[in-house]
Amino acid sequence: MSVSLDGRGLRQTNKHALEILAKMSTDRSSLTAIEERVTDERNRLNAKDENGKRIDILTPPPGAIRPTMPKTDSFAVGTGAGIYHLSLLRDHVQRVFGNTASLLDLKSKGNVFGKRAHEPATAAQAKEKKQKKEDGEYVDLIGKPSPEGIHRSVEAAGYKKLRILCLWYREATLTRMIHGLAHPYGLDPHDIDPDPSGEKTIPLADGIEAVFCNAEALLEHGPGTQRTADAQTIISKFAEPGVLLAAWCETEIPVRGEEHEGMKSAEVKTALAENDAKHQVVRELAKAAVPSQFLVGREYDSFTKTFNIIKKPAKAFEDHRVYMGVLDLYRSCGVVDDRFERALYPDDDPYPLPRMAFCGIHIRKQATDRKYKGAPKRIITASAIIPSPEPGGPWRMIGWSNIHPRWEHYALAQSNFHAANYPLHTENGDSDFQRWAQAGDDVRTALQELHDELDGLPYALMIDGHASRRVWPGLHNNKQGLGKDPDDPRLWLPAxxxxxxxxxxxxxxxxxxxxxxxxxxxxxxxxxxxxxVPLKTSSDLYYPEDRPEGHPWFLFTEPRNYGKKRHGQWKTRWRAKPGKASKNADERKENELNSPWYSMTTREITPMHTRDGYDREILAVAAARLSHQALSWADRTRYPAPLHAALQMDLGHPQFRRSEPKDHESIEILKEASGY
Incomplete structure (x- = not known):
């Protein structure tokens, strides 16, 4: 049971949860223990030393009650209940409810995914990859797109070449950028000798090149009164007609300093946000239609109160931030390469998919602001991945937003979205309900204009049912088979x-x-x-054994930490070791509470309102494959690629942190969506 406590004690809890507790003959001791736990933690958080500074403490030792979400870094608690805990709960439910409760039995037809680019296809390839890792040589661990695929995608968008502008201000970051670009293109990093003045253009492959430029004045934190001029100077120097210019920039997370002494926490937070160069640079680059990606060059250690410059790892493949950053930069450039052709249209596929596009719609409610009357407008972003009409041709990715309501090449659509402010709350008194109805109208407009972009190619629409459940009643489970309510002003379905x-x-x-x-x-x-035989994990696509009409499919994913830390496989968090903090590394002991415990995540995939001639199972498999083959990730993303790309447009907006929703439900949606 999860409860929220505030002020004098229990503020709210779930009536259904209390009914279950009563059914299990549970007394009030759990609620009392929760309140005592919170009181103890509040006292610890408020404790200060003789200088009036808060004392750094560890999470208290495990007890009968624990916090499930972190309040601060000092009270961090990892995510995931652990599969062993889940098995205990299942056994308990069976004992208590007997035959009155039936468990969900799922079946799978086996693996529906092909090998990704970075996965060995044979035992010999696996052996060779392992040997290279042991020798510290570069191996592809992320599934990088091929240079040919990148160039073809850039050409399909109307450009002649892609120019990656690497902006740095620390030698260590410059070195990491050089290695991060050289290895994936099969180049020797020592052969790349950038001109200190930033004039030298270095070819990486046919139609792809890089430029390295020291830009400390542009990238340093602060008010940035000259940032617009600095950005224009750099862009005018490297921009050319027919060239897609993309910026890879160094940055660091701003932290509280001496200049913030005497300021309240809220004031410090505002000051840091206003002086964060990253968001200002994103805006300036977006005005010039230059997609951007950022690489952290220095980190702050809150325990030792010191900064650490991030240096190139000893092994060539270990700088994951660099390689992932390059992948995400390609996503911002709208690159859709032949990885998706192989994922959706493999040879001898038992799930034959017609040539069709996939469109993802992301909808989010802004935070309510007391300065404005009325409900805030919704943020809507969309992307569409469009295959070539014939197999083997280049793919395209286009984007749309309700700030700039026009379908354009994804890089341009994202830049136009990032260059503009989020829509303000209006004073016309529209209710929250009306705002959701307006969001549905905006999506219909986007779909109407998408028809012209597809030139007759069919498409499937992907939406987050949890985030958009207030928009289209016709997608609710309890509305299936029913007609539209004449008293409901919302659209029944998106189109x-x-x-x-x-x-x-x-x-x-x-x-x-x-x-x-x-x-x-x-x-x-x-x-x-x-x-x-019993298995420990599964990453297959499952469906209910009895296959009721309109049933969903479930895609389970093995955690990335499986094989390293399997705490949740053997015990519950009640038996977790609290660890030991120390400034001496040899004396530290792991706090198992902070770890993500072994349990598999789930995606629900429900094809609905499917047109005759299209199979629901084939569409479900296609959606699963578009999660399995990520745009910019080594593993599966939570959302399929088109929906993921639409979400990332919003997450990268300069104003996102200041307008992201504060209500619990919306926070959970974004947390699940932005997680990998």
Whole structure:
């Protein structure tokens, strides 16, 4: 049971949860223990030393009650209950409810995914990759796109070449950037000798080149009164007609300093946000239609109160931030390469997919601001991944937002979105309900204009059902088979009112909110000899065994830390070791509470309102494959690629942190969506 405590004690709790506790004959001791726990933690947080500074402390030792979310870094608690805990809960539910509660049994047809670019296809390749890692040589651990694929995607967007502008102000970061670009293109980093003045253009591959430029004045934190002029000077120096210019910039997270002494926490937070060069640079580059990505060059250690410059690791493949940053820069450039052709249209595919596009719609409510009357407008971003009409051709990715409502090449759409402010709250008195209805109208406009971009190519629409459940009643489970409510002003479906041929061939409703998902407790596999064996993990696509009409599919994902820390496989958090803090590394002991515990995440994939001639299972498999083959990640993203790209447009906006929602439900949506 999860409860929220504030002030004098229990503020709110779930009535259904209390009914379950009563059914299990639980007394009030748990609620009392929760209040005592919070009181103790509040006293610890308020404790100060003789100089009036807060005392750094560890999370208190485990007890019967624990916090489930961190309040500060000192009270960090990792995520995930652990699969062992889930199995205990399952056994307890079975004992208490007996035959009155039935568990959900799922089945799978096995692996529906092909090998990704960075995954060895044979035992010999796996052996060679392992040997290279042991020798410290570069190996592809992220599934980088091919140079040919990048160039073809850039050309399909109307450009002749891609020029990566590397802006740095520390030699260590320059070295990391050089290695991060050289290795994926098969170049020797020592052969790249950038001109200190930034005049030298270095070819990486056909149609792809890099420029390295020291830009400390542009990138340093502060009010940035000259930042606009500095950005224009650099851009005018390297921009050319027919060249897609993209910026890879060094940055660091601003922290509290001596200049903030005597200021309140809220004032410090505001000052840091206003002087954060990253958001200012994003805005200036976006005005010139230059997509950007940032690389942290220095980190602050809150325990030792010191800064650490991040240097190139000893092994060539270990600088994950660098390689992931380059991948995300390609995503900002709208690069969709042949990895997606292989993922969606493999040879001899038992799930044959017609040539079709996929569109993802992201909707978010801004934070309510007392300075403005009325409900805030919704933020809507969209992206569409469009395959070539014939196999083997270049793919395209386009974007759209309700700030700049026009379908454009993704890099340009994202720049136009980042260059403009979020829409302000209006004073017309529109209610929250009306704002959701207006969001539905905006999406219909986007889909109407998308028809012209696809030139007759069919498309499937992907939405986050949890985030947009207030927009389209026709996508609710309890509304299936019913007609539109005449008293409800909202659109029934995203494309309601458009000609039938302009409608999507199917709406794929995604849900990644783990609190609403079935959690995988045990997996059994039937072998060829007929024996059934238990498995520890599964990353397959599952469906309910009885397959009711309109059923969803569930994609389970093995945690990335599996094989390293498996705390949740063997015990619950009640048995976790609290660890020991020390300034001496040899004396430190791991705080197991901080670790993400072993348990698998779940995505729900529900194809709905599918047009005749299109198979729901094939669309579900396609959505799973678009999560499995990520745009800018070594593993699966929570959302399929089009929906992920739409989300990233919003997350990268300079104003995002100051307008992100504060209500618990919306925070959970964004947390689940932005996590990998």
């Amino acid at each position: 309601s009112g458009l000609p039938p041929s302009w409608n999507p061939v199917g709406i794929i409703r995604m849900n990644c909110a783990q609190a609403e998902m079935p959690r995988l407790v045990a997996v059994t596999e039937k072998q060829k000899n007929g024996k059934t």
